[in-house]
Amino acid sequence: MKILVPLKRVADPDNANKVKIPASGATIETTGLEWKPNPFDEYALEAALRLTEDGKAPKVRAGEVVVVTFGPKETETTLRAALATGADRAIRVDAADDKLDGHLVARALKALVEREKPDLVLMGKQAVDGDSNQVGQILAEQLDYPMATFAATMKEEAGGLLVGREVDGGVITLRVKFPAVVTVDLRIVAPTSVYSMKTAPAFKYNDGVRFAALPAIMAAKKKPLAEVKLADLAADQGLRVTYHGFQAPPARKAGIKVKDVTDLVNRLKNEAKAL
Amino acid sequence: MSTQAQNRYKADLREIRFLLFEQFKLGSLLGQAPFDSWGTDEVNMVLDQAYKFVCDVLGPLNQSGDREGCRLENGQVHEPSGFKGAWDALYEAQYKTIATDPAHGGQGAPHMLQVITEEMITGANTAFSMYPGLAYGAAEVIQQFGTAAQKDRYLHAMMFGKYGGTMCLTEPHAGSDVGSSRSVAKKIGDGKYKITGTKIFISAGDHTMAENIVHLVLARVEGAPAGTKGLSLFIVPKFRVNDDGTVGARNDVNVGSIEHKMGINGSATCVLNFGENDDCIGELVGTTENMGMSQMFLLMNGARISVGVQGVAVASFAYLNALEYAKDRKQGAPMTSWKDPTVPRVAIIEHADVRRMLLEMKSKVEGIRALVMKLACHQDNVRFYRGKDDEKVAYHQGQVDLLVPLVKAYGSDQAFRVCELAIQTYGGAGYIKDYPVEQAARDAKVFSIYEGTNHIQAMDLVGRKLGQHGGKNLQAFVSDVATFVAQNDKHPVLGAAIKELGGAQEALAGMAMRLLMWFQTGRIALVPLAANRFLEMMSETAVAWLLLDGARIAVDALAALPAGEESARERAFYEGKKHAALFFARNVLPNVKKSAEILALEDQSPLDMPTDGFATV
Numbered sequence: 001m002k003i004l005v006p007l008k009r010v011a012d013p014d015n016a017n018k019v020k021i022p023a024s025g026a027t028i029e030t031t032g033l034e035w036k037p038n039p040f041d042e043y044a045l046e047a048a049l050r051l052t053e054d055g056k057a058p059k060v061r062a063g064e065v066v067v068v069t070f071g072p073k074e075t076e077t078t079l080r081a082a083l084a085t086g087a088d089r090a091i092r093v094d095a096a097d098d099k100l101d102g103h104l105v106a107r108a109l110k111a112l113v114e115r116e117k118p119d120l121v122l123m124g125k126q127a128v129d130g131d132s133n134q135v136g137q138i139l140a141e142q143l144d145y146p147m148a149t150f151a152a153t154m155k156e157e158a159g160g161l162l163v164g165r166e167v168d169g170g171v172i173t174l175r176v177k178f179p180a181v182v183t184v185d186l187r188i189v190a191p192t193s194v195y196s197m198k199t200a201p202a203f204k205y206n207d208g209v210r211f212a213a214l215p216a217i218m219a220a221k222k223k224p225l226a227e228v229k230l231a232d233l234a235a236d237q238g239l240r241v242t243y244h245g246f247q248a249p250p251a252r253k254a255g256i257k258v259k260d261v262t263d264l265v266n267r268l269k270n271e272a273k274a275l
Numbered sequence: 276m277s278t279q280a281q282n283r284y285k286a287d288l289r290e291i292r293f294l295l296f297e298q299f300k301l302g303s304l305l306g307q308a309p310f311d312s313w314g315t316d317e318v319n320m321v322l323d324q325a326y327k328f329v330c331d332v333l334g335p336l337n338q339s340g341d342r343e344g345c346r347l348e349n350g351q352v353h354e355p356s357g358f359k360g361a362w363d364a365l366y367e368a369q370y371k372t373i374a375t376d377p378a379h380g381g382q383g384a385p386h387m388l389q390v391i392t393e394e395m396i397t398g399a400n401t402a403f404s405m406y407p408g409l410a411y412g413a414a415e416v417i418q419q420f421g422t423a424a425q426k427d428r429y430l431h432a433m434m435f436g437k438y439g440g441t442m443c444l445t446e447p448h449a450g451s452d453v454g455s456s457r458s459v460a461k462k463i464g465d466g467k468y469k470i471t472g473t474k475i476f477i478s479a480g481d482h483t484m485a486e487n488i489v490h491l492v493l494a495r496v497e498g499a500p501a502g503t504k505g506l507s508l509f510i511v512p513k514f515r516v517n518d519d520g521t522v523g524a525r526n527d528v529n530v531g532s533i534e535h536k537m538g539i540n541g542s543a544t545c546v547l548n549f550g551e552n553d554d555c556i557g558e559l560v561g562t563t564e565n566m567g568m569s570q571m572f573l574l575m576n577g578a579r580i581s582v583g584v585q586g587v588a589v590a591s592f593a594y595l596n597a598l599e600y601a602k603d604r605k606q607g608a609p610m611t612s613w614k615d616p617t618v619p620r621v622a623i624i625e626h627a628d629v630r631r632m633l634l635e636m637k638s639k640v641e642g643i644r645a646l647v648m649k650l651a652c653h654q655d656n657v658r659f660y661r662g663k664d665d666e667k668v669a670y671h672q673g674q675v676d677l678l679v680p681l682v683k684a685y686g687s688d689q690a691f692r693v694c695e696l697a698i699q700t701y702g703g704a705g706y707i708k709d710y711p712v713e714q715a716a717r718d719a720k721v722f723s724i725y726e727g728t729n730h731i732q733a734m735d736l737v738g739r740k741l742g743q744h745g746g747k748n749l750q751a752f753v754s755d756v757a758t759f760v761a762q763n764d765k766h767p768v769l770g771a772a773i774k775e776l777g778g779a780q781e782a783l784a785g786m787a788m789r790l791l792m793w794f795q796t797g798r799i800a801l802v803p804l805a806a807n808r809f810l811e812m813m814s815e816t817a818v819a820w821l822l823l824d825g826a827r828i829a830v831d832a833l834a835a836l837p838a839g840e841e842s843a844r845e846r847a848f849y850e851g852k853k854h855a856a857l858f859f860a861r862n863v864l865p866n867v868k869k870s871a872e873i874l875a876l877e878d879q880s881p882l883d884m885p886t887d888g889f890a891t892v
Contacts, residue, residue, distance in 0.1 A: 020839045031841045034288070080320055206364075208331070212324045214369040214382055218317060 001063040001178075001196075003048040003158070004118040005087065006109060007041040008069060009078040010129040027098065037078050040124025040184060046209040047188045049086045051156055054198035055205065062198065064088050066116060070095045070105055076225060084212035090153035095230045101131075101241040106138035108233035108259045113143060118163070119178040125150050125185055136183035146176040151188040156197045167235045282334030283711040284399040285595045286326055288847055291320070291391055293785060294645060297832070298825050301387050301650045309658055310385055312377075320389055325392045328398035332364045334643055336355030340541030345482075347533050352481035353646045358403055362484040366436030370396065371407050377417060379434060386651035386658075390584055394644070396837075397581075398588035401718045402541030406439060408581055411480040412574045413491050415439030417510070420561045420570045428516055429489055439485040442574055443474040443492040443547060451731055453568070454502040458494035458549065460509060460557065470511055470557045470723050471550035473531070476725070480545025481513070481876055487522050488513040491574070492549065492557060493567045506567035529557035536891075560877060577727045580650065583682030586690030586722050587644045593697035594636040594713040600701055600710070605808060623700075629781050632696045635784040636853070638859040639693050641825075642818035643686045648676040673748035677740050678817075684732035684807075685814030687722030694719050733806035736813070737790055741848035749787060756780040756820050763823075768826045768830050768853070772860035773823055779816045779867035786812060786871045800882060805874050812867045817854075819864040826856035 011019050012034040020029040038188045045067065052063040067082040068074050068091040079090035093108060113121060126133035140147035152171065153164035160177040166185050176182065187193060191204040212220075230237060269275040295301045295318065305313050340355035347353075352762040365371065374389035375381020397404040414433035416424055432438040449456045459474025472494055481488065499505035515523040533545035534825055549555045601624040608618045609625060610621050623629045656671040695718035698705035723729045741749050760777035762769055786809055793801050827853035836842045838847070 018844075020840070020843075029840060031844070077319070077323075080316065081324065084324065085319060103443075205358075211328050211332070211368050213367060214321070214373060217320050217324055218312060218382055220320065222314060238682065239547070 001052055001120065002116070002118045003051065003065050003120045003122050003132060004061065005041070005045050005065060005067045005082075006105075006123045006135070007045065007067050007078055007120070008038045008124075008127045008129075009035045009075050010038045010127055012036045013039070014084060015129050021246045025241075025247055028246055030097065030229065035074075035078070037081065037199055038127040038129070039125050040126060040128070040186070042124075042209050043186060043189045044122045044124050045082055045085060045087060046260055047184055047194050048120075049155060049210070050194040050199070050205060051120075051122075051196045053139070053196065055196075055200060055203040059086070061086070061088060062196075066091065066118065068077045068093065068109070068112060069237065070100055070108070070230070071097055072200045079225055080220050083210065083223045083225070084217040085210060085214070086212075087223075089223060090225040091228055092225065093228050093230050093233060098243075099237070099239070101239045102132050102134045102232060103138055105239040106135050106142055107236070108230060109139050110134070110142040111233040112228070113139070113179075117179075117239075119180075121145075121179075121181045122183075124185050125183040125263060136181055140181035143179075143181070146178070146180045147182070148176050149183045150185045151182050152185050152190075153193045154182065154188065155195045158197075182258050278820050280335035280339050281400070282330045283393075283596060284330055284592055284601075286395060286398065286591065287595065288322060288326060290644075291322065291830075293384055293825070293848075293852070294648050295387055295391070297828050298645070299387060299648050300305075301385060304385060304655055304659055307659070309383055309835055312382070313384060321373070321384070321388060322391065325395050328364075328368055328370070329395045329546055330363050333396060333399035333403055335496055336361055336403060336541075338711065338714065340400065340402050341359040341718075342539075344534055344541075345536075347545040348531060351483065352530055352533060352545065354406070354482040354484060354543060355402075355541045356480075358406070358541065359484045361400075361403055362406065365381075365396070368755070369435070370413050370636045371436075372434050375434060379430060381434070381859060383793075386654040387648060390580075390647050390651045393581065393584050394588040394591070394647075396590045397585045400541070401585060402433050402539040403590055404537065405542040406479040406482060406484060407436070408578075408779070409442060410436075410438065410440040410485070410489075411440060412581070413489055413523060415577060416491055416508070416560065416570055416574045417489075419573055420508075420566075422512075422561060424537070425558070426561070427510075428520065429510065432487070436484075437486060439479060439482065439488040441477050441479050441488065441490045442571065442578070443477050443480075443511075445572065445588045446473060446478045447475055451728060453506070454504075456490065456493055456495065456506060460494040460496045460507060462496065466558050466562070468494075468509060468557050469550060469553065470555045470560065471553070474549070476534070476726075477545045478542055478549050480547050482543055486514075487516065490547065491560065491571070492547075493571060494557075495775075496564050499565055503568045504573075505565055505630075507564045508560040508567035508570045511555065511557035514554065527552050529651075536721070538556040538714070538720055544890055553722060564685060565620060568864055575726060579679050579732070580647075580682040580776075582722050582726045583643070583647055583650075583686035586686035586688075586719065587640065587647055589715050589719045589722075590636070590640045590643065590690040590693035593631075593694045593719075594640045596715075597636065597697035597700040597705075598645060598709055600704070601633060601722050604701075604704075623650065623702075629700055632700050634855060634858045635862070636696050636700075638822060638855040639689045639818075641852075641855055642822050642859060643682075643689055645821035645825065646814070646818055647682055647686065648680070649817070650675060650682050653678070670751060671742075673744060673751060674744060677736075677748045677818065680732035680736040680740060680810060681817060682724065684723070684729035684810055685818070687719070687874045688729060688811075690719045691716065725822045729810075730803070731805055733810040734803060735809050737802060737806045741787060741790065753784050753787075754815075756816060759820060759824065761767065763827060766827065768832075769826055769856070769860075770825055772819075772826075772857055772864075773854055775860050775864050776816070776819050776823060779812075779819065779864055782868045783812055783816050783870035786874060798877075801877060801879060804879060804881060808870050808874060815863055815867050819860050822856035823858050826853045829853050829856075 022029055048065045052061050053059050065087045067087045070093045087127045105195050123136050148163040150166050151163045152166045155162040163174045165172045189208050297875050304310055343355040370392050372381035373384045410433050417429050433438045433440050444453055446456055460468040463469055492509045492511045495505050498506050511797045513528055515526050517523045527550050529546045529548045534544040602622055604623050605620040606623050609621050612618045653671040653674040657668055660667040697712040704710050764773045766831045829849035833849045
């Protein structure tokens with residue numbers, strides 16, 4: 001099975017307070033931020049690795065896991081980390097962070113999918129910076145592929161996957177035929193969430209994503225990492241979303257004490273205009 | 276507070292990258308033998324991945340391991356819950372063998388990187404780190420001194436987590452005085468011995484994480500001379516190992532009890548009884564008897580460096596947690612309007628005394644980390660120049676030898692003091708077990724005691740290291756500091772502080788001469804009274820030097836930074852380096868001259884004091 005895993009780097013969500021907006025409000029200041037892979041994308045990579053192995057040690061890859069990201073040269077750090085974790089090959093689509101939106105990324109990914117011909121595109125349900133939650137859906141639409149979003153479980157079958165999707169009030173199980181697009185939710189990395197056809201039904205993975213072993217980190221530099229120009233994938237680089245300005249959420253104002261109920265009603269009516 | 280396992284460990288990766296690449300120029304060694312497979316990218320990736328690993332795997336078990344502790348049941352020690360999984364994950368990730376020779380399956384990384392990965396492992400979970408730490412130290416002894424058969428049998432298993440390991444020196448009546456050890460080895464032929472004796476305070480002495488544990492035991496072969504000269508070192512496995520490498524019958528090694536300690540409660544500290552049933556079989560390390568102390572010293576040297584690293588690790592943990600709390604906790608009004616009850620309350624980091632404590636912690640944490648890094652840098656240069664330039668190898672090895680007692684003793688002393696300041700920064704909350712710094716203080720206290728107390732380190736420094744190679748190592752150290760002073764004492768920002776360093780260096784050199792004079796004029800009784808203070812003088816001089824050198828780099832970097840918000844973070848970082856160095860130079864470094872004045876008084880009141888005069892009880 002060949003799986004394409006799109007990855008996005010995001011500002012370290014544990015240090016969200018370091019994200020600053022300059023006085024001009026024209027952009028979000030990104031220099032000096034600690035970057036981390038989007039956690040949902042890491043879960044997608046872990047799921048892709050599980051789908052292409054049998055659970056046994058030492059891990060032997062059956063198939064290929066290709067990771068792709070969009071961004072400047074520095075984003076190769078994210079790709080190298082994915083290679084160290086087990087991906088076989090990486091592609092960086094050279095692009096500036098602020099010249100991308102979900103629709104453009106999906107269009108470029110479509111061209112890449114047509115070139116790479118994976119059986120499956122496996123990606124995070126959303127990136128934790130913009131929380132747009134749309135690239136997977138747009139991509140499936142553009143490709144006219146079957147799609148399952150918010151996957152919590154995946155079981156490989158002949159020519160497809162049985163996907164358990166988390167929805168309000170329960171789990172919906174969908175059968176998707178390859179080639180397909182699947183976006184994953186956080187429970188996809190639970191010990192019994194993903195089974196390839198070769199993995200024993202009783203096998204349990206460690207909870208969470210795997211860690212890169214030191215020898216694999218050293219070997220990651222030798223794995224192929226190709227650079228592709230965004231223009232080669234998307235002739236039209238127009239953006240559907242443009243940003244007009246940024247501002248930090250207003251600081252919370254101190255509350256006031258009201259005299260009595262009449263005062264409260266008056267203020268709700270005349271000041272807050274809530275009544 | 277949530278009872279769910281939570282990671283409290285954090286590391287300042289920017290500071291670590293500064294030390295590695297900007298101050299100690301790791302880049303100039305990378306890509307060349309013996310570090311050919313290492314480049315900047317690999318180092319950076321290891322930093323990121325190791326940090327992620329320790330935060331996810333080891334950190335969440337730090338508090339739970341402390342609360343649960345170890346237990347002894349039916350002769351078997353059980354480590355805290357979750358440690359076994361962490362052990363397996365650590366050896367799968369292979370961080371313990373990062374600097375090991377590739378011939379033994381390691382990655383051959385520079386020691387400068389290894390001390391950082393070790394700092395992360397220890398900082399995230401000190402008690403846990405004891406088990407793989409001892410296993411690795413014991414493996415290094417076998418790697419260095421073992422026979423080919425012993426290496427075949429034990430080395431790989433101990434390096435990669437299949438076997439654990441320990442070092443067994445201390446006995447009930449033989450602590451710092453190792454030479455009065457009473458454990459006995461009786462030769463039974465074929466390189467084998469029957470061992471009898473009791474060892475105490477054995478860290479990682481028993482657990483269920485590995486399928487076997489290899490004890491390295493100091494014992495006296497029957498008829499060998501008294502004192503340390505007659506001690507030999509033996510490999511004594513918990514389970515005998517068959518010729519095909521499989522684990523066989525239980526050896527006669529039994530856990531008598533485990534200690535209930537102030538800190539590192541997740542680390543099993545055992546009383547081990549060897550040969551209670553006269554059936555404890557050990558084999559000599561190598562083939563020559565009475566070499567035990569010198570063999571054990573290899574392990575102890577590495578272990579002493581590791582204790583210094585433990586000091587940095589826990590101090591850094593305490594500092595960064597206190598810093599986070601100080602930014603978050605609101606209490607009191609700004610100094611300028613302290614009487615006005617209506618002004619908004621400020622975070623306690625706005626208060627001058629909290630800032631003073633934070634800056635003292637920062638300067639000490641970064642200072643002892645720089646000291647550790649300097650030692651590791653010399654170790655890497657020894658490896659780099661070996662076989663190419665004997666003179667350089669001798670210089671760098673000399674500095675390693677000289678710095679080991681400083682790193683161990685000053686690193687561990689200051690670690691405890693930083694933890695104390697961290698608790699003070701929290702105020703009452705710091706004394707409460709919901710917050711992580713009281714555990715840090717308890718865990719850190721042992722660092723000044725084990726692996727040779729800090730007084731033993733001080734005596735090693737003044738008694739052995741100062742005179743090594745005719746005093747050349749010390750001379751080189753003093754002259755390195757003097758060169759730095761001469762080159763930089765007119766620095767526009769740091770000049771005054773660097774002049775203070777020059778004064779400290781002269782006071783240090785003068786005190787070294789006075790020590791020599793005491794030795795030569797039969798006044799040796801004064802030496803142990805002065806040793807600890809001398810070690811502190813030398814450490815403070817070294818730390819101030821390294822901090823000021825870092826500040827010099829930071830000042831240059833500040834001048835090169837573009838103006839504007841884009842470089843605000845970098846500017847703050849370099850300003851931080853500058854101010855930490857200035858703080859240390861102004862508030863701590865003057866102690867060096869003061870100490871020299873105190874020692875010149877040659878006070879010996881502790882010796883003049885009648886023992887019965889200490890108290891009438």
